[in-house]
Amino acid sequence: MPYSESEVTREVECIRRVQKGEGAAFGQLVERHQQRIFSIVFHLVRRRDEVEDLAQEIFLKAYRAIRSYNFQSSFATWLSRIAVNHCYDYLRKVRASRLSYYSEMTEESAHELERKAESPPPQGLDHGEKLALRDFVGRLLARAPEDDQVILTLKELEDYSVEEIADLLRLKPSTVKVRLHRARKRMLADLERWRQEGK
Amino acid sequence: MDCKELRDLVSELWGGELSAEAREHLSNCAGCEALWRDARLVQAGLRALAEEAAPEPSLGFASRLVRRLQEWQEKGARSEFFETVGRRFVYATLALTLALLLSMALPTSGPVRGVAGADFLGLQSHSQSSQPDVIGGDFGDSHELTPGGPTD
Numbered sequence: 338m339p340y341s342e343s344e345v346t347r348e349v350e351c352i353r354r355v356q357k358g359e360g361a362a363f364g365q366l367v368e369r370h371q372q373r374i375f376s377i378v379f380h381l382v383r384r385r386d387e388v389e390d391l392a393q394e395i396f397l398k399a400y401r402a403i404r405s406y407n408f409q410s411s412f413a414t415w416l417s418r419i420a421v422n423h424c425y426d427y428l429r430k431v432r433a434s435r436l437s438y439y440s441e442m443t444e445e446s447a448h449e450l451e452r453k454a455e456s457p458p459p460q461g462l463d464h465g466e467k468l469a470l471r472d473f474v475g476r477l478l479a480r481a482p483e484d485d486q487v488i489l490t491l492k493e494l495e496d497y498s499v500e501e502i503a504d505l506l507r508l509k510p511s512t513v514k515v516r517l518h519r520a521r522k523r524m525l526a527d528l529e530r531w532r533q534e535g536k
Numbered sequence: 537m538d539c540k541e542l543r544d545l546v547s548e549l550w551g552g553e554l555s556a557e558a559r560e561h562l563s564n565c566a567g568c569e570a571l572w573r574d575a576r577l578v579q580a581g582l583r584a585l586a587e588e589a590a591p592e593p594s595l596g597f598a599s600r601l602v603r604r605l606q607e608w609q610e611k612g613a614r615s616e617f618f619e620t621v622g623r624r625f626v627y628a629t630l631a632l633t634l635a636l637l638l639s640m641a642l643p644t645s646g647p648v649r650g651v652a653g654a655d656f657l658g659l660q661s662h663s664q665s666s667q668p669d670v671i672g673g674d675f676g677d678s679h680e681l682t683p684g685g686p687t688d
Contacts, residue, residue, distance in 0.1 A: 360605045367598040372590075379590035388591050396601055397608075467584050474581025493582040521547040521575075528574050 348412060355403050363403075367396055370413060374420050380494040381424040381487065382431075383475055391427060395420045410504060418505050421487055428483045477528060485520035492517055537561045542568045546575050 340348070348369070354362040371392065378391045399419050406415055478486060491497045491505065499517070503510040537545075537557050542565070545558055554562070554572075562569045 360609060361602055363605060364598045364602040367601055371593045371597060375593055376590040379588075380585070385591050389594060389597070392593070392597075393601060393604075397605070400605055470577070470581045471584035471588060474578055475585055477578065477581070478585070489582070493579075494586040496586065518544075518547050521550055522543070524578060525547065525571060525574055528578065529571070 349408070352403065352406065352408075352412060355400070356406070360400075363396075363400055366412070370416055371396075373413065374416065377417060377420045377490075377495060378424055380490045381421070382427055383479065387427075391423065392420075395423050398423060414501075414504055418507075421491070421505060425483055425487055428486060432483070477524060477531075480527060480531075481520065481524055484516070485523055488513065488516050489520050489524070539565060539568055543571060546572055550575070551579050 348366070351362050351365050355366065374392050374395055375388055378395070379385070379388045382388070382391065395416075399416055402419070406412065410418075478489060481489070487506075488502065491502050492499075497505070499510050499513050502508070503513045506513070508516075537560075539561075542558055542561050545554070546568075562572055
């Protein structure tokens with residue numbers, strides 16, 4: 338969401354007050370950015386019950402690090418970077434349990450889900466079918482390596498541009514493009530492999 | 537166009553329009569056609585995921601967070617205070633203990649017992665005057681140093 342000049346000025350003042358130790362001013366920053374952070378966290382970790390706790394941890398981290406914020410990038414980008422890194426660590430931590438979840442899921446149920454998702458043409462999905470497809474692709478995304486999850490989520494779910502992702506992840510735009518391309522390829526290959534394993 | 541080129545194109549275009557050449561390849565290649573369908577399926581799924589709204593922050597999320605921050609700051613300041621005071625107390629106790637140990641250990645570790653300890657404590661004169669000399673004590677002195685032996 339683009340900010341007006343006065344909003345930016347207000348935000349800068351607010352950040353400076355927090356940097357001087359005025360904790361109460363941080364509340365204004367939280368209110369301004371909480372929606373964006375909740376969205377990033379939710380799309381990355383896909384667990385409603387964890388979103389608020391993770392968001393809280395992210396804001397606490399940001400508060401502790403706010404003196405290092407030097408206004409080089411926008412505060413939204415700086416904060417989103419903390420959120421992405423925090424979620425990345427979370428995804429790595431839960432990876433083991435997630436894998437065991439998949440191993441517990443019977444092949445039959447996984448492929449039943451896939452059949453449901455594939456049966457109608459994607460354009461004409463009714464509500465239930467859309468939910469099945471969403472669930473299926475969500476699981477496919479969760480199987481991907483953490484780096485792929487982050488880059489695909491930022492691009493496909495959070496609708497960030499290649500340049501914004503590059504700024505956020507401190508990468509060159511050309512590197513982001515290559516990583517996106519590879520992540521998509523890996524996801525499709527994984528889907529193919531999953532299907533073949535079921536045959 | 538071969539299969540590898542088409543696979544690259546599918547991941548690169550990702551939802552964009554395929555060229556006539558690519559479409560022709562798809563019509564003749566079942567494997568690539570399946571991949572193209574998969575890509576569309578995944579894209580539709582990702583769109584559906586993007587539409588899913590994130591949960592709203594619960595009422596008072598920001599104010600609760602600020603309260604927690606303030607508690608954390610107070611706790612931090614308190615623990616910093618106790619840490620500093622505690623550290624000084626520990627240092628003082630250690631220094632005192634070390635001084636006591638030294639005062640007790642040095643007399644017994646010197647080459648001459650008793651005298652060294654007395655030196656250390658500044659009691660040399662008192663010690664010398666009150667302690668009987670094993671070589672020439674009161675009895676020895678009176679006995680050995682009597683000139684001419686006992687007088688009858």
